[in-house]
Amino acid sequence: MAIFNKPAGERTATRMDAPPGSESTMSVVAHGMIIHGDVETAGVLKIEGVVEGAVRHARQVLLGKTGILRGDVHTTDAIIGGTIVGNVMASDRVELQSTASVEGDIHTKSIIVFEGGSINGAVRMGDATGQSRPVSSDQRLATES
Numbered sequence: 514m515a516i517f518n519k520p521a522g523e524r525t526a527t528r529m530d531a532p533p534g535s536e537s538t539m540s541v542v543a544h545g546m547i548i549h550g551d552v553e554t555a556g557v558l559k560i561e562g563v564v565e566g567a568v569r570h571a572r573q574v575l576l577g578k579t580g581i582l583r584g585d586v587h588t589t590d591a592i593i594g595g596t597i598v599g600n601v602m603a604s605d606r607v608e609l610q611s612t613a614s615v616e617g618d619i620h621t622k623s624i625i626v627f628e629g630g631s632i633n634g635a636v637r638m639g640d641a642t643g644q645s646r647p648v649s650s651d652q653r654l655a656t657e658s
Contacts, residue, residue: 538555540556540558542561542562542564544561550566552566552569554570558571558574560595564580564583564584565584567584568584571589572589572590573588573589574591574592576592576593576597578612580594580596581597582597583598583599585602585617586603588602589603589604590603590607591608591621592610593613593615594610594612594613595614596613596615596616597613598617600620600634601615601618601619601621603622604621605622606624607621607624608625609626611629616633617634618636619634619636622640623638624636624638
């Protein structure tokens, strides 16, 4: 092992909870599978089954049309074809396919909603860390004229 061959000053600590290359990994919750509890990953999470808990730190969440997620989602990118009952915070982009249903708020920089996709909650555009501000009716009127 190389770490034992390096002088003490050159040794670096590695995180046990995030192995090198973990951002490129894909985890799959298959159809018929149910997870009770929060899921945390640095990679891609594909859900065709059911997750009853929050999803955190994912690079991308792919929710298939048979997928159900009951909890909040914190990700960089989300492609939703199934049902989410919870809030979605995506730092870059959210795509709602025609079979998607979101019962909660969405906060993202960019959103695509295909015909048939539904949102029952507020949509906020801007910095997904919560720094955006809702547009007032006075601001809307000023931009329309």
